Amino acid sequence: MKVSIIVPVYNAEKYLDKCVESITKQTEEDIEILLIDDDSTDSSGRMCEEWANKDSRIRVFHIENIGVSNARNQGIKYSNSPYIMFVDSDDWIRKDMVECLLKNIEESKSQAVFCNYITVRDGEEIPCEGILEYKVYRSDEVAKIISNMFGGGRYYSSIWRGIYEREVIENSKIYFRDLKFAEDLVFNLEYLLNCNRVKIIKDELYYYRVNSTSALQSLKNKVDEIQKVPYEIYSLITKYNCLEKYSVEMLSELSLTVKRLFDINNKYSNFKVNAANFRKWNFKEIEKYSNNDRISKMYFQRKWIKLYVYLWIEKIKNHIHRK
Structure with a gap:
């Protein structure tokens, strides 16, 4: 075979x-x-x-x-x-x-x-x-x-x-x-x-x-799983000694994760309920690259309110753009 x-x-x-x-x-x-x-x-x-x-x-x-x-x-x-x-x-x-x-x-x-x-x-x-x-x-x-x-x-x-x-x-x-x-x-x-x-x-x-189920709806019960993904990616690119090579991609994935959690929490629960989970992430080795990405920079600087407002503005801008 x-x-x-x-x-x-x-x-x-x-x-x-x-x-x-x-x-x-x-x-x-x-x-x-x-x-x-x-x-x-x-x-x-x-x-x-x-x-x-x-x-x-x-x-x-x-x-x-x-x-x-x-x-x-x-x-x-x-x-x-x-x-x-x-x-x-x-x-x-x-x-x-x-x-x-x-x-x-x-x-x-x-x-x-x-x-x-x-x-x-x-x-x-x-x-x-x-x-x-x-x-x-x-x-x-x-x-x-x-x-x-x-x-x-x-x-x-x-x-x-x-x-x-x-x-x-x-x-x-x-x-x-x-x-x-x-x-x-x-x-x-x-x-x-x-x-x-x-x-x-x-x-x-x-x-x-x-299927006809919205992407957001399919993710609402996977909040914990979504948070695991950046950890797994980070562990792999450090295992293969290519963190420097894929630092921008790592931050892109981290930013996407933050956006996903924001959208889910915003629609199905209070954003503040899960805000504490953001604080648990600890990518110290990659933090020096945070200037390449606005969301990750706010995350690493622990500017939670600023991050929350920024994501809301982005959401409104995207809604207007789609119209």
């Missing part, structure tokens, strides 16, 4: 058939499909078994519901192929996605290949915006892809748009952190920090489904 495709499954009965069918009908047939049932409470577990009975390339694992990061880690553990891909159970892929990514990673001798995707929202298909040049990024050029991941997820922080080398994952001991938010960004960051050859292609191969 050339490629292992890992699909975490949790209460996905509404979309699972479309997802799995799109994988089983791939033009590249030398694949294995790992359905990781994360202790679903609907019929997803049974549906996984039914699919395994239809296709011998499918293996099903029923695990304790700890979260999507654990499900993906289990998928990596049980997979057998030299290349690994990830597909979310409410999405689907173009029939030649595996063939296209596999061909590109083998011919370019890259450690990863990322494609474009289509966002599906309420039946409307929206192509993603092309940000970086379509080519092979070598050695120091990989930093361009890494920089693009910060400050809002951008376009290369999602794991489902790529193909990965098992050897890189195993040799560098890369795994999904115990996060319920931005876990794929953190995984991709560490993976790319271990790459010296990455290819980006123009082909739109993945269909990413967005």
Whole structure:
């Protein structure tokens, strides 16, 4: 088998058939499909078994519901192929996605290949915006892809748009952190920090489904998880001795985190209730770079009222601009 495709499954009965069918009908047939049932409470577990009975390339694992990061880690553990891909159970892929990514990673001798995707929202298909040049990024050029991941997820922080080398994952001991938010960004960051050859292609191969729930609403119960992300990023870029190289990106992510918490607290609770959490963050090593970013500068100087007012003004300006 050339490629292992890992699909975490949790209460996905509404979309699972479309997802799995799109994988089983791939033009590249030398694949294995790992359905990781994360202790679903609907019929997803049974549906996984039914699919395994239809296709011998499918293996099903029923695990304790700890979260999507654990499900993906289990998928990596049980997979057998030299290349690994990830597909979310409410999405689907173009029939030649595996063939296209596999061909590109083998011919370019890259450690990863990322494609474009289509966002599906309420039946409307929206192509993603092309940000970086379509080519092979070598050695120091990989930093361009890494920089693009910060400050809002951008376009290369999602794991489902790529193909990965098992050897890189195993040799560098890369795994999904115990996060319920931005876990794929953190995984991709560490993976790319271990790459010296990455290819980006123009082909739109993945269909990413967005439900009608607002982004803010989906985040309101993840405040604690959102606060973990800058810590994880900071720990990685210090581990790989590249804090100086990615200091601007680090601050961009910190600023985005502050904005997210402000928006959530402003809409669903009193901002002051969670203001104390801001004070717990302690990025002493990166504080010297705070002059590059207004929000982080106010944060580091502990100017909480000034920061609060500034975020409110930004919110009003953005509202006026949209009109």
